[in-house]
Amino acid sequence: MTDNTHAPSPVSADVTPEETDFGFRSVRKEEKKNLVRSVFDSVAGKYDVMNDIMSLGIHRVWKRIFVTELGPQPGLRLLDLAGGTGDITFGWLKGGGGPAIMTDINNSMLSVGRDRAINQGLVSDLSFCVVDAEAIPLRDMSVDRVSIAFGLRNCTDKMAVIREARRVLRPGGRFMCLEFSKVQVAALAPIYDAWSFKVLPAMGGMVAKDRESYQYLAESIRMFPDQETLASMFREAGLSHVRYQSLSGGIAAIHSGWRI
Numbered sequence: 001m002t003d004n005t006h007a008p009s010p011v012s013a014d015v016t017p018e019e020t021d022f023g024f025r026s027v028r029k030e031e032k033k034n035l036v037r038s039v040f041d042s043v044a045g046k047y048d049v050m051n052d053i054m055s056l057g058i059h060r061v062w063k064r065i066f067v068t069e070l071g072p073q074p075g076l077r078l079l080d081l082a083g084g085t086g087d088i089t090f091g092w093l094k095g096g097g098g099p100a101i102m103t104d105i106n107n108s109m110l111s112v113g114r115d116r117a118i119n120q121g122l123v124s125d126l127s128f129c130v131v132d133a134e135a136i137p138l139r140d141m142s143v144d145r146v147s148i149a150f151g152l153r154n155c156t157d158k159m160a161v162i163r164e165a166r167r168v169l170r171p172g173g174r175f176m177c178l179e180f181s182k183v184q185v186a187a188l189a190p191i192y193d194a195w196s197f198k199v200l201p202a203m204g205g206m207v208a209k210d211r212e213s214y215q216y217l218a219e220s221i222r223m224f225p226d227q228e229t230l231a232s233m234f235r236e237a238g239l240s241h242v243r244y245q246s247l248s249g250g251i252a253a254i255h256s257g258w259r260i
Contacts, residue, residue: 020156023219032156033132037106039154039213044108046208048085053203054214059150062252063087065245066149066178069254072097076144079103079168081133081161082151086113088178092147093122101143103131104151134160141170149178153224162237169259175239176256182226184250192251196221227253 019026022035043050051059067088070078072095080089083102092100102117104110107130114128131137133148134157146165155161165175183189196218204214225233227244230253234242239257246253 021220021223023216023223029156033105036154039216040106041108042210042213043204043208044085044106044112047109047112050204050208050214053207054200054217058248059252060087062178062247062254063091063149065247066147066176066254067091067095069245069256070097070145070147070174070176074098077101077142078145078147079136079138079143079165081131081136081146081148081165082154083113084109084149084151086116088147088149089113089126090117090120090122092145093125098144099125099127101127101129101138103129103133105130105132134164136164136168138168140167141173142168144170144173146173146175147177150180152177152179153220158225159233159237162233162239166238166257166259171259173259174256175234175259176254177230178252178254179230180221180224181230181246181250181253184227184246188249188251227255230255 018028020029020032022032027035070092072092074096076098078089078092078097078100080092080100080102083089083104086102089100089102102110102113104113110128110130117123117126133151133155146169148161148165152158152161162175169175183192200218201211201215205211208214227246227250231242231244234255234257240260242255242257244253244255
């Protein structure tokens with residue numbers, strides 16, 4: 001971010017090999033998954049409402065762009081990691097994509113997504129599974145697309161997720177990630193910081209009755225790799241033709257890479 005004077009300073013810049021970031025805190029790696037699980041257990045029931053509030057509804061536009069880029073086709077099989085309440089999986093199926101596996105490490109989130117799928121009549125080509133994206137329980141080269149939207153930043157070992165995504169992709173398959181990223185418009189940065197660190201936690205307290213979880217979510221965005229760094233991680237994991245597209249001035253970005 002070009003100007004970070006309006007945001008709190010990260011306190012976990014210097015972590016040991018045994019530690020990782022949980023927002024601006026440093027925690028032991030084995031602790032993070034339980035901490036993240038607690039956050040999403042808390043916010044699951046209000047997750048969709050809060051997404052609309054947090055992004056002023058723009059997340060819906062970002063997700064439409066993302067699903068279009070995924071290129072749904074009847075003969076292709078999708079693995080949706082950190083599928084949450086189902087927006088990407090549902091977009092894939094409604095767009096004419098083939099069978100989908102909707103996964104999340106958090107059963108509370110996956111339960112909300114499963115209920116939504118039943119209500120929308122989208123269960124015939126859809127299966128659900130609680131999955132840790134760092135250790136995907138699928139055989140090598142078994143799916144055509146792997147997606148993760150607003151989930152990678154909550155993973156403890158992000159490189160493990162990217163490598164696992166490549167492993168399960170068939171040759172010619174594509175991994176795509178939609179995630180908050182680094183603002184690239186200087187004039188937008190102070191406004192975005194004020195929104196993230198003052199408005200969002202307050203709204204989380206009022207709407208979801210959980211200010212602390214939304215404080216973490218704001219902090220986790222700032223700790224996430226920027227566009228170029230994440231692209232380099234894709235390449236390091238063995239993905240080819242890596243590219244990214246910044247959205248809304250860099251507030252979010254879509255990264256993609258192919259298994260050749």
